[in-house]
Amino acid sequence: MTNNEVVINAAESVVEQPEKKAPIGIFTWICVGWLAINVLVAVLAPLLPIPDPNEMISMPGMGMSFDHLMGTDDLGRDIFGRLAWGSRISLGVGIGSMAIAFGVGGPLGMLAAYRRGKMDVIMSSVMFTFLAFPSIIAIIAVLSFWTPRSLGKIIIVIGISSIPLVYRVMRAAALSAGSKEYVTAARVQGARDRRIIFRELLPNVAPTGLSFLLFGVATVIALEGVLAFLGLSIAPDIAPSWGNMINDARQSLNNVPQNWPLIIFPSAILCLFILALNFVGDRLRSYFDVTEVKL
Amino acid sequence: MSEANNKVVLSVKDLEVTFRKGRQRVSAVAGISFDLYEGETLGLVGESGCGKSTTGRALMQIVPSTGGQIFVDGDELTSLNKDEARNLRRKMQMIFQDPISSLNPRRRVKDIVAEPLDCWKLAKGAERDSIVSDLLNKVGIDPAVYGNRYARQFSGGQCQRISIARSLAMRPRLLICDEVVSALDVSIQAQILNLLEDLKKEYGLTMLFIAHDLAVVKNISDRVAVMYLGKLCEIGPSDTLYAKPAHPYTEFLLGAALEADPELEQSSATLGGEPPSPLNPPSGCRFRTRCPFATEKCAAEEPQLRDIGEGHQVACHFPLVGAHQ
Amino acid sequence: MSQEINSTNQNPAGDLLVVENLTTTFQTARGALPAVGGVSFRLGANEILGVVGESGSGKTVLSRTIMGLQPRTNVEVGGSVLLDGHQIVGATDEDLRDIWGTKVAMIFQDPMTSLNPVTKIGKQIGESLQVRLGMNKAEAKARVIELLTLVGIPSPEERYDAYPTQLSGGMRQRVMIAIALACNPTLLLADEPTTGLDVTIQAQILNLLDELQLKMKMSVILVTHDLGVVATRTDRIIVMYAGRIVEMGTTKEVFRNHKMPYTRALLESTPRVSNPSHTRLQTIPGRPPNLLKLTEGCAFAPRCSRATEKCSQERPTLEPTGVDGHYFACWNPLEDQAAPVSIQTGTIKEIGEDNVRG
Ligand SMILES: Nc1ncnc2c1ncn2[C@@H]1O[C@H](COP(=O)(O)OP(=O)(O)O)[C@@H](O)[C@H]1O
Ligand SMILES: Nc1ncnc2c1ncn2[C@@H]1O[C@H](COP(=O)(O)OP(=O)(O)O)[C@@H](O)[C@H]1O
Ligand code: SF4
Ligand code: SF4
Ligand SMILES: [Mg+2]
Ligand SMILES: [Mg+2]
Numbered sequence: 001m002t003n004n005e006v007v008i009n010a011a012e013s014v015v016e017q018p019e020k021k022a023p024i025g026i027f028t029w030i031c032v033g034w035l036a037i038n039v040l041v042a043v044l045a046p047l048l049p050i051p052d053p054n055e056m057i058s059m060p061g062m063g064m065s066f067d068h069l070m071g072t073d074d075l076g077r078d079i080f081g082r083l084a085w086g087s088r089i090s091l092g093v094g095i096g097s098m099a100i101a102f103g104v105g106g107p108l109g110m111l112a113a114y115r116r117g118k119m120d121v122i123m124s125s126v127m128f129t130f131l132a133f134p135s136i137i138a139i140i141a142v143l144s145f146w147t148p149r150s151l152g153k154i155i156i157v158i159g160i161s162s163i164p165l166v167y168r169v170m171r172a173a174a175l176s177a178g179s180k181e182y183v184t185a186a187r188v189q190g191a192r193d194r195r196i197i198f199r200e201l202l203p204n205v206a207p208t209g210l211s212f213l214l215f216g217v218a219t220v221i222a223l224e225g226v227l228a229f230l231g232l233s234i235a236p237d238i239a240p241s242w243g244n245m246i247n248d249a250r251q252s253l254n255n256v257p258q259n260w261p262l263i264i265f266p267s268a269i270l271c272l273f274i275l276a277l278n279f280v281g282d283r284l285r286s287y288f289d290v291t292e293v294k295l
Numbered sequence: 296m297s298e299a300n301n302k303v304v305l306s307v308k309d310l311e312v313t314f315r316k317g318r319q320r321v322s323a324v325a326g327i328s329f330d331l332y333e334g335e336t337l338g339l340v341g342e343s344g345c346g347k348s349t350t351g352r353a354l355m356q357i358v359p360s361t362g363g364q365i366f367v368d369g370d371e372l373t374s375l376n377k378d379e380a381r382n383l384r385r386k387m388q389m390i391f392q393d394p395i396s397s398l399n400p401r402r403r404v405k406d407i408v409a410e411p412l413d414c415w416k417l418a419k420g421a422e423r424d425s426i427v428s429d430l431l432n433k434v435g436i437d438p439a440v441y442g443n444r445y446a447r448q449f450s451g452g453q454c455q456r457i458s459i460a461r462s463l464a465m466r467p468r469l470l471i472c473d474e475v476v477s478a479l480d481v482s483i484q485a486q487i488l489n490l491l492e493d494l495k496k497e498y499g500l501t502m503l504f505i506a507h508d509l510a511v512v513k514n515i516s517d518r519v520a521v522m523y524l525g526k527l528c529e530i531g532p533s534d535t536l537y538a539k540p541a542h543p544y545t546e547f548l549l550g551a552a553l554e555a556d557p558e559l560e561q562s563s564a565t566l567g568g569e570p571p572s573p574l575n576p577p578s579g580c581r582f583r584t585r586c587p588f589a590t591e592k593c594a595a596e597e598p599q600l601r602d603i604g605e606g607h608q609v610a611c612h613f614p615l616v617g618a619h620q
Numbered sequence: 621m622s623q624e625i626n627s628t629n630q631n632p633a634g635d636l637l638v639v640e641n642l643t644t645t646f647q648t649a650r651g652a653l654p655a656v657g658g659v660s661f662r663l664g665a666n667e668i669l670g671v672v673g674e675s676g677s678g679k680t681v682l683s684r685t686i687m688g689l690q691p692r693t694n695v696e697v698g699g700s701v702l703l704d705g706h707q708i709v710g711a712t713d714e715d716l717r718d719i720w721g722t723k724v725a726m727i728f729q730d731p732m733t734s735l736n737p738v739t740k741i742g743k744q745i746g747e748s749l750q751v752r753l754g755m756n757k758a759e760a761k762a763r764v765i766e767l768l769t770l771v772g773i774p775s776p777e778e779r780y781d782a783y784p785t786q787l788s789g790g791m792r793q794r795v796m797i798a799i800a801l802a803c804n805p806t807l808l809l810a811d812e813p814t815t816g817l818d819v820t821i822q823a824q825i826l827n828l829l830d831e832l833q834l835k836m837k838m839s840v841i842l843v844t845h846d847l848g849v850v851a852t853r854t855d856r857i858i859v860m861y862a863g864r865i866v867e868m869g870t871t872k873e874v875f876r877n878h879k880m881p882y883t884r885a886l887l888e889s890t891p892r893v894s895n896p897s898h899t900r901l902q903t904i905p906g907r908p909p910n911l912l913k914l915t916e917g918c919a920f921a922p923r924c925s926r927a928t929e930k931c932s933q934e935r936p937t938l939e940p941t942g943v944d945g946h947y948f949a950c951w952n953p954l955e956d957q958a959a960p961v962s963i964q965t966g967t968i969k970e971i972g973e974d975n976v977r978g
Binding site: 185187188191195199200203 | 389396397398399
């Protein structure tokens with residue numbers, strides 16, 4: 001070899017600092033742990049020794065005790081049991097509807113961004129027209145007529161109404177990744193469309209997608225709370241969602257003001273869960289952001 | 296230089312690329328013709344926006360050409376269907392200006408270099424690894440230490456080396472380099488230029504070297520073509536063309552190039568004005584709005600590229616040098 | 621610590637700018653980053669000083685620090701910058717506002733980022749005239765048109781109402797120059813003013829700067845990575861490496877009789893129009909050091925072919941050669957002269973301004 005002088009030597013050392021990212025941080029891990037506990041409880045609720053949410057197992061309005069970790073409500077039902085079972089509904093709505101939204105909006109957005117041209121114009125005009133319409137009104141309208149409301153129906157309605165938003169985010173992410181020279185370079189190597197979408201685009205839009213997914217779940221869980229407040233979520237006696245519990249508590253608190261755990265616990269859990277989701281989502285985004293680590 | 300022989304690898308005939316901008320048409324490349332002989336390096340210079348990159352991209356069919364023909368080893372590229380064209384393009388490779396964005400930041404170096412092998416299913420397993428290691432060694436990157444690193448961990452010069460390794464994986468006949476050293480510091484730029492010279496010899500490459508920097512182009516090219524507003528002004532052996540430019544534009548371009556020497560007299564003749572918009576190019580000679588020698592003939596009649604001897608061609612009604620003896 | 625650098629007697633009127641042991645250190649997540657690590661120099665009135673170095677050598681940080689433009693958080697500036705008697709290091713925003721425009725002005729590499737895209741250029745230039753010089757609207761407009769003419773913008777009355785996006789890169793840089801010169805500064809800092817412009821436009825802008833420097837009797841600091849730009853346009857040059865001055869002197873001395881191996885290496889790795897094609901370029905192995913991990917020794921040592929034991933242990937200080945304010949920082953200075961570049965290219969050298977159309 002003639003160009004010995006260019007063989008990387010100690011002085012040139014490619015990466016003097018091999019990608020030292022800011023550490024993930026203990027707080028993020030706490031949030032992740034908290035999210036994991038919630039998900040586990042929701043998934044494993046039937047197997048765990050969790051009190052039945054609808055059974056009046058004890059005196060109403062009991063304080064916290066070993067038997068009833070968070071006390072009982074005004075009908076003598078175990079609050080912890082109701083919260084744990086309720087997480088199945090709340091998380092189900094959040095994750096289920098986002099699965100629909102990402103399952104449809106994600107691929108469409110990426111395809112539109114990659115292909116551009118007519119396909120993009122047509123899909124984007126449809127999607128952006130829907131985006132212009134306030135989706136909360138559509139959701140309320142559909143849910144007030146489509147009765148009886150079940151978990152599945154709520155997931156479908158929220159999921160479909162979120163498709164345009166996910167489409168827009170994923171399309172924007174893929175557009176920016178797709179305009180990079182490495183996509184052109186891959187084409188020059190002879191890579192076909194599918195390979196480019198999976199090898200070049202997907203890894204670069206995945207972090208954006210993942211963090212947006214977490215924000216989406218958080219938003220939908222909060223939205224379900226709002227729907228419950230309006231009496232538009234699943235009827236509380238089938239299974240209580242967190243939102244339903246807060247709504248119930250608000251009404252019963254008027255009668256029994258000292259029964260504060262009834263409103264404190266569901267609100268706190270809901271808040272903490274959403275906060276943790278948002279925080280982890282944000283941290284993920286910066287963790288995977290390649291440009292932020294580059295010196 | 297003597298390495299070039301008379302076998303034509305790439306022949307471009309009246310290549311045209313027109314972009315549509317709403318109702319308007321940008322005539323980015325307006326009918327250019329040239330041949331590339333086996334083993335030579337042809338430099339393509341001109342100011343930004345004159346259509347250099349578009350020419351390179353049209354040759355690779357990254358942007359569709361709207362007119363003319365491209366012959367690669369005698370096969371016409373633009374008339375082929377998608378799959379045939381993809382096959383023929385295996386003989387050609389391109390390296391881009393921005394070294395960092397040319398590499399996917401989320402892929403490992405050895406996968407990036409192996410990309411063409413994977414696309415064409417040419418090698419697998421140990422064979423693939425050994426080809427990749429060999430290529431990385433050739434460009435001066437230790438595969439054992441850096442092969443598993445992500446592209447984002449490298450500096451501009453190193454990214455450009457990786458791009459070069461990738462482009463050589465298919466053993467191309469023709470390498471198109473689009474401003475490959477423009478984003479690099481001089482000391483790194485010299486490393487890459489030397490590397491390209493060495494690899495060109497080793498792999499018997501034919502190169503189209505696109506750049507705006509006259510000194511860089513002179514350094515690496517056997518012949519140089521000068522472009523202005525989508526047209527070729529002049530083409531010829533680099534030493535002749537730089538010593539005796541025949542087109543007024545080349546003359547001004549050379550006069551404006553700054554030599555790193557305080558005692559060298561700089562040309563006092565600077566070119567005024569700016570290139571007109573390709574949306575609405577001047578009639579006749581496209582340089583006439585800035586040319587001090589322009590006459591009515593220049594506005595009325597488009598000068599064609601014509602031979603003035605010694606392989607030197609110029610498109611000007613009133614060239615600065617007559618026919619070479 | 622601070623070393624006294626005596627300026628030569630090129631500027632009997634006294635020094636316009638005296639920079640002493642200037643340091644600019646950024647506090648980053650990975651530690652202190654000394655972007656400028658102890659720089660001292662003087663600049664006389666009407667002098668054109670070039671600052672060259674590869675990217676990351678601290679040229680931009682140096683010029684912004686001289687201008688007093690560093691943000692107040694995460695940056696530590698030490699040493700002193702005396703501009704015509706005004707101390708810039710540690711000056712309050714109010715002090716700086718008095719100096720900016722009238723004493724010192726700056727033009728940047730990318731004019732688009734420093735021009736407001738939604739304001740007409742006439743208004744942007746006129747603003748400082750009205751605020752700083754207390755002109756009324758009509759006076760300001762007249763002066764703006766005068767300035768636009770001065771910087772060579774064709775049909776200035778029409779361009780007065782243009783937005784920055786409607787102008788080409790070269791025209792925008794002319795507008796930036798007009799803004800910088802609006803209040804007659806005594807020092808103009810030009811940070812890579814022609815990088816990214818085409819050669820013919822670069823030549824126009826550099827000629828314009830030359831012309832204006834004479835006309836307005838100002839000093840200019842021309843910052844660039846391009847040795848070609850400083851070669852014929854400056855009186856003196858400073859070569860920077862890793863945040864420090866490694867060589868300084870009259871342009872001719874530095875190009876011909878440089879002592880520092882880095883200066884030589886930089887010159888030899890620059891491709892030249894006058895060299896025959898396929899001239900093998902000298903290369904500098906490796907790349908510039910990581911400023912977070914600077915050692916005690918000479919920052920160039922890992923790449924230097926003349927490096928000795930001493931080089932990696934002790935940092936060389938700027939020493940005079942005895943010639944005409946020429947200083948260098950090296951333990952093993954070069955002894956020989958650099959070979960002159962020969963061969964002229966081209967044939968028309970005598971086209972006058974008048975047969976070149978605008
Ligand atoms: N994809 C495109 N769409 C529209 N116009 C384009 C496109 N690519 C290039 N152009 C235009 O074509 C002309 C030539 O561009 P380019 O080939 O990039 O020039 P160069 O590489 O010489 O700087 C320019 O006027 C540019 O604006
Ligand atoms: N705001 C900042 N924060 C941290 N580091 C900086 C900042 N600005 C510049 N630097 C660093 O200072 C060094 C010198 O930069 P700069 O002056 O821009 O170099 P040049 O202009 O010579 O290319 C570089 O290593 C750069 O990363
Ligand atoms: S043809 Fe006429 S206008 Fe064009 S370059 Fe020649 S002399 Fe100038
Ligand atoms: S001090 Fe030593 S390492 Fe530094 S430039 Fe001089 S010889 Fe080279
Ligand atoms: Mg280009
Ligand atoms: Mg800079």
